[in-house]
Amino acid sequence: MYSYIYDSFLADKKYAKIVSKIETKLASLGIAGKKHQLSILRSADEMVEEILKKESPTIVVIGSDQTFCRVALPMADTNAVLGFIPTQVDSLMANLLGLPVNEYACDVISARRIECVSFGKINGQRFFSSLEFDANKTELTADNKYQIIPKRVKTVKVINLDLLQFQKMSQEPDWQRLASNPKDEYLEVLMGTPGKEFWFLKRKEKRDSLFFVKKLKVKSKKSNQEILIKVDREKIVKTPALIESTKEDLKIIVGKDRLI
Known part of the structure; x- marks a missing residue:
């Protein structure tokens, strides 16, 4: 049995034509x-x-990446299958999962090509895509063994299901885009400096290091300071934080051109 969760913004009349085409194709x-x-x-x-x-x-889910991630969280370790019909051309999840946009994604849902992916946790709460926080004034401990004090890098990104880069989208062709592996027992940790554009100036992002962990402790160098961690591009969690991989998984529908 198929159930379709429509994003809240699709109730707007300007999306009526898109919704109608999707529903006609599904039927x-x-x-x-x-x-x-x-x-x-x-x-x-x-x-x-x-x-x-x-x-x-x-x-x-019919709609945005954010809603897709929100719906995924309570579905962990169930027998249910999650699919996605993206309605935004810049959808990161569409790129990762090999999905076309709007009614063209319906054929992928019908084909039911399924992969199992895992989740991450931060302070006991699941996340699906990735976390990001400022590297400045931060101390990291990897797998209770190695202490890492970031220097000359601006951002740390902890990845479960995402591209191995700081920018949401990339101008590079698909074969050059590197995605995380959300099917193993590890999280990827990317450290570097995001790119920046200002008027006619453009600075490319710099990826300094990439390593893999099962657990990562994040704290501020100073006890009276808090580091803000952005979770799945919307929620904020404050340090100290314990980030870890989980054995919980979820079956999702993917396309043949997926990056994972």
């Missing part, structure tokens, strides 16, 4: 299902909990 493929509309009154967690009461559903 023609024989995979139409129940519609669930996100709103300020209905959260992704509540909606997923309601859908999961049914036996082995396939939940498909």
Whole structure:
């Protein structure tokens, strides 16, 4: 059984044509299902909990990367399958999972090519994509063995399912884009300096080091300071923090041109 979670912004009339094309394509493929509309009154967690009461559903998110990540979290270690129909041309998840945009993604959902991916945790709470924080004034301890004090780098990115770079999108061709491996027991840690554009000046990003961990402790060098960690590009967690890989997994639908 297919259940479709529609992003809240799709309720706007300007998206009516896109939604209509998606629904028509799903019906023609024989995979139409129940519609669930996100709103300020209905959260992704509540909606997923309601859908999961049914036996082995396939939940498909129609909308943004952020909503896709939010829906993934409560689906960890269930028998459900997660699919995604991106409606934004700059979708990072579409790039990673090999998905076309809008109604063209419906064929991928119908084909049901499935991969299992894992999650990460920060202070006991799951995250799906990646974390980012300023390297300045930070101390890291990897796997309870090695202490790392970042120098001459500006940003640390801890990755579960994301590109191995700081920019959300890349102008490089697909074969040159490096993605994380969300199917193993490790998280990738990328340290470097993000690129920057200002008027006619352009600075390329610099990737200084990449290593793999199961656990990473993050704290400030000074006890009276807090480092802000951005989780899945929206939520903020403060240090001290314990970041770790998990054995929880999730079945997701992917395309043949996926990067993972």
